[in-house]
Amino acid sequence: FDLCMTFGAILAATDPVAVAVLLNELGAPSRLKIHIAGESLMNDGSAVVFFHIFSSRFFHELGIEGFGEAIGWGRGFALFFRLSLGGACIGLAFGVGLVTLLFNFNRRLSKEENVIQVTTTIMTAYLSFYVSEILAGCSGIIAVVFCGITTKAFGETLINDSHLTEDFWHITEHLLNTTLFTLGGAVWGGVISSTTSIDGAVHYFGAMDWVYLLILFGLVIVIRFVLVFTFLPVTSRMGIGQNWKEALFMSWGGLRGAVGISLALLLSAEVFKYSESESVSEETMHQYREFTDKLFGMVGGIAFLTLIINGPTSGPLLTRLGLVTPTETRKKVVNNYEQHMRQNVLVEYMSLLGEKKFAAVDFGIVKEHVSPLSNVTSEELNAAVDTMTRRNPDKIPNIGNLMRYIHTTTNDDQCTSFSAVANAKGVARNIRQKASRLRHSQGDTRGTVYDFRTPLDKAAALEERQIFIDLLRREYHHQLDVGELDSRGFIPFSLLQSLQVADDAAARGLPLQDWDATQTL
DSSP states (O other): OHHHHHHHHHHHOOOHHHHHHHHHHHTOOHHHHHHHHHHHHHHHHHHHHHHHHHHHHHHHTTTOTTSSOOOOHHHHHHHHHHHHHHHHHHHHHHHHHHHHHHHHOOOTTOHHHHHHHHHHHHHHHHHHHHIIIIISOSOHHHHHHHHHHHHHHHHGGGOSOHHHHHHHHHHHHHHHHHHHHHHHHHHHHHHHHOSBOTTOOBOOOOHHHHHHHHHHHHHHHHHHHHHHHHSHHHHTTSTTOOOHHHHHHHHHTOOOOHHHHHHHHHHHHHHHHHTTSTTSOHHHHHHHHHHHHHHHHHHHHHHHHIIIIIHHHHHHHHHHHTSSSOOHHHHHHHHHHHHHHHHHHHHHHHHHHTSGGGTTOOHHHHHHHOGGGTTOBHHHHHHHHHHHHHHOTTOOOOOGGGGGGOBOOOSSSSSHHHHOGGGHHHHHHHHHHHHHHHHHHTTOSOSSTTOTTSOOOHHHHHHHHHHHHHHHHHHHHHHHHHTSSOTTSSHHHHHHHHHHHHHHHHHHTOOOOHHHHHHHO
């Protein structure tokens, strides 16, 4: 029973790394990433606590003095709260200490202090784990999780070089995950391919075990579906909320990986180490080593199957559920952005053509290296000339060498604007009016997402509000990076926290009120 509960605790831990990479590649909404990352944090912390309790009971069955503990119900609850709450308190303490250190390293232009900040983050992470796990007898993983949450909440704006810190942790995460999967894969390969070890111990993972592995894989998927949808009425009303599509993807996208493999490796290593004691009979030693070998084989097999089955199919599932398919509103936003980007680039190019040293530049070479200029139309050129002449009436661009590269989109009034720059303003205005009439004649009642004269589309409005919040958050971070906002003050903290309130309001269809939240905070 204790080994089965240990096995369940190991399989409960999910790995969001592979899914997070997929979500970033497909452009999934941030709320889905929050659901998966948050669920994984809670799962991993709980899994480690229950693993500690039931693995201690399993070790006690070996009968080796000092190895394991006979944990009863009362002792089990006490140990659970000590591991979880104790680890949380230690993590909070280290988080506050790390925030204090980050606050004092305030020389943003000092590369040495920026490196010290990064070093301090990794030092605090490992030190909090060591103190909680080894010295205090609490959960080290929960301590690290709460240390990270505290630092994220109160110390995010204190990082002098956020790009350096993020790049360092991404590289560290990638290297450690690669090392863990390599070691775990090597051990798993030895378990499933060998029948005897060097010391003569028997390892069994035969044909029937592969059948059991497939059955177990199906049961793991079904159990996860049942659990996620059982609590959907609760999770849909908590925080930013959760809908059935997100719950469906979370149920299928619960890949197993780093935490489960590390726990299985730890269990196997502990059993192999202590079963060599003289007080353990050879029969008992082989029996318990066979148990842990099969357990590790099943854990590795589940991780392998989720990676090769759930992983590749998660992308099509996301698209099928419409979680990453761009909405009409988002398509319009992207289209507007591309048009503005093309127009701004073209205006700058027109300005350069007004200078003598650039007047003879071949546009064919330019458009090969500047992709927004690859398919410039006569209408866009007219609008760019109009804008440029309004900004600088004395600078007249030499657009003669552009004529053979320009794509015309209409059959009337397409060449008159090139003969005289003075007429560009009127031509551009006529073209915009024609385009507007054409758009409305085709039944498009809302030409851009910023046209508020048309009836309100609630779904489009929700999409626009979320985009607005994302853009505002990026601008806040940009101002912090360039020093326009004082990262040591309380203002950036209030601004970023107000966006959390706005995120929740946008998801529920309520007024954003981010400025009210800023003043309250």
